[in-house]
Amino acid sequence: MPERVMLTIGTRKGLFVAEAAKTRRSFALRGPFGPGVAVYASLIDTRGTPRLYASNCNPFFGMKVLRSTDLGKSFKETKSAPVFPKDDGRALANIWSLETGAGKKDLWCGVEPASLFRSDDGGDTWEMATSISNHEHARKWQPGAGGLCMHTIIRDGNRVHLGISTGGHYLSEDGGATFKASNSGVGAGFQPDPYPEFGQCVHKIARHEDVPGRLYMQNHGGWANWSGPGGPRPDIGVLRSDDHGKSWRTISKGLPSDFGFPIVVHPHDADTVYVMPLVPETRTCPGGAPAVWRSENGGDSWSRLAKGLPKKQSYFTVQRDAMDVDRLKSPALYFGTTTGQLWIGREGGEEWDCLFESLPPIHCVKVAVV
Amino acid sequence: MSIQVFVPAPLRPYCGGASELGIEAPNVRAALAELERRHPSLYRNVCDETGAVRRHVNLFVNTAHVRDREGLDTALMPGDVLTILPAVSGG
DSSP: OOOEEEEEEEETTEEEEEEEETTOSOOEEEEEESTTSBOOOEEEEOSSSOEEEEEEEETTTEEEEEEESSTTSOOEEOSOOOOOOTTTOOOOOEEEEEEEOSSTTOEEEEEETTEEEEESSTTSSOEEOHHHHTOTTGGGOOOBTTBSEEEEEEEETTEEEEEEETBEEEEESSTTSSOEEOOBTOOOSSSSOSSOSSOBOEEEEEEOTTSTTOEEEEEOOOOTTOOSTTOOOTTOSEEEESSTTSBOEEOOTTOSOSOOSOEEEOTTOTTOEEEOOOBTTTTBOGGGOOOEEEESSTTSSOEEEOTTSOSSSOOOOOOTBSEEEOOSSSOOEEEEOTTSOEEEEHHHHTEEEEEESOOSOEEEEEEEEO | OEEEEEOOGGGGGGGTTOSEEEEEOSBHHHHHHHHHHHOHHHHHHHBOTTSOBOTTEEEEETTEEGGGTTGGGOBOOTTOEEEEEEOSOOO
C-alpha cells in the first residue's frame, strides 16, 4: 500500500481521522470515534504496524485510552487506562499526552493532575512513574487555566524532558528514574519571583531529534507590562535551550506577542521553528488576523506566514497540541482551531488552505506518514 | 439484601451487556463494593480511584437520589433498585 498522510484530530466531541495520498490534495475524514467525548491527546505510533491511540476524556465515566490497529478505521478501548494508586488521594482528571517509549510496545502518558504513567503492553496496563508523580514539588504545582497538566514528554536516550503547566520543565538524565526542575531562564509572570525554581506555566516544548541538545519552548508570555511585585518581565514567552534544557534564553524578539501555545520544529531543519503568537488577554491572533510565525535561524528573527489565512475577523485559539508538521520532503504544517477549522500550510507554511471548516472545537492534531 | 442494580446503556459493555445486575448488599456503599469485586471495569466508570462517586454520575435508590437519603450509607431493602445514571449536563 502506498504511503499515506494520516491526521488524528482530537476534538471536544471525539476523535476524527483524516487520510490523504502523499500529494495531500484532499483528505478523507472519518469519525468521530469515542463520539461525544473530548480528546486531548493522540498518538500515531509508526513503529512496526502502525497503531493509533487517543485519550477519551469522559466527564461522566472517567478516562479511557482508545487504540486502533487498522489505521483509524475503528477504535477500541485498551484494557485499562492510567489510574492513581488507591491510597494516593488523587483522581485522574484528564489525559494530556501520549508518546512512545523505548520498547516496541512502550507508551508514556502525561495526565492531569500532572503525573506520568508508563505502559509496556501497548496501553493495556499502566504503572505510575513515582519519580515525577511523587516528586517533592508535585503537591506544590498549581493548575493553569487548562488544569494541572503534563502535556509534553520528550525522550532522548536516557534524557527525558517533561513539560508541566504549571510546574515548569523537568529533566531526567537517567531514563526517568529521577527528575530535577530545570528552569534556569524560564520566567513566570504570575508570581512575585520572575524566575522561580519551578512553577512556570510552560505551554509546550519541541525539538529536532537530530539535534537533541537544542530545545524550543513556548512558555506563558504576555507579561511585558506587568507592574506588580517583581516588575515587568518581557520576552519570557518563546525560549530556546542549547544545553539539553539546563538553561534557556529568549528568542521572542520580533514576534508580535510572546504568548502562544504550540511550538513546532521543521522535520528537516533544526533551525526552523514555528509558533502562533496570540494576544494574551483573548488568546486569539492579533487583530483577528491569524498567522503562523516562522524562524529559519533558530529564533534570531521571525517572519509572518499568513497567505491563505483569514485577513480579519477571525478570533480563534490554537491550543498547545493543535499544531503539527509532517515529514514529507516539502513538509506541510497543520493546525486546528477552537472554532473547529483544520488548516494545512503547504510548502512549510507558505500557503494555507482550510481542509475542514466545521469540526467541533479542536484540542489536538497529530500527523504521520504511514 | 437482594437488590437490582440498573445499568445505563453506555456502561453495559463493562458488565457483559447486562442492563440489570442482581446483588446482595445492605447499603449503597456495600453495593458499590460488590460491583467493584464482580465488575471492576463497571465500578471504575462509576467511582474514581479515591472511591468517590464520579461528579457527573447520580445514584438513585428507587426514585430517591442517595444525596437526599443517607448518601452511600443509604440502607437497601429487598427488592430495591439502585439506578446508575449519568447527570443531565453538557453543551
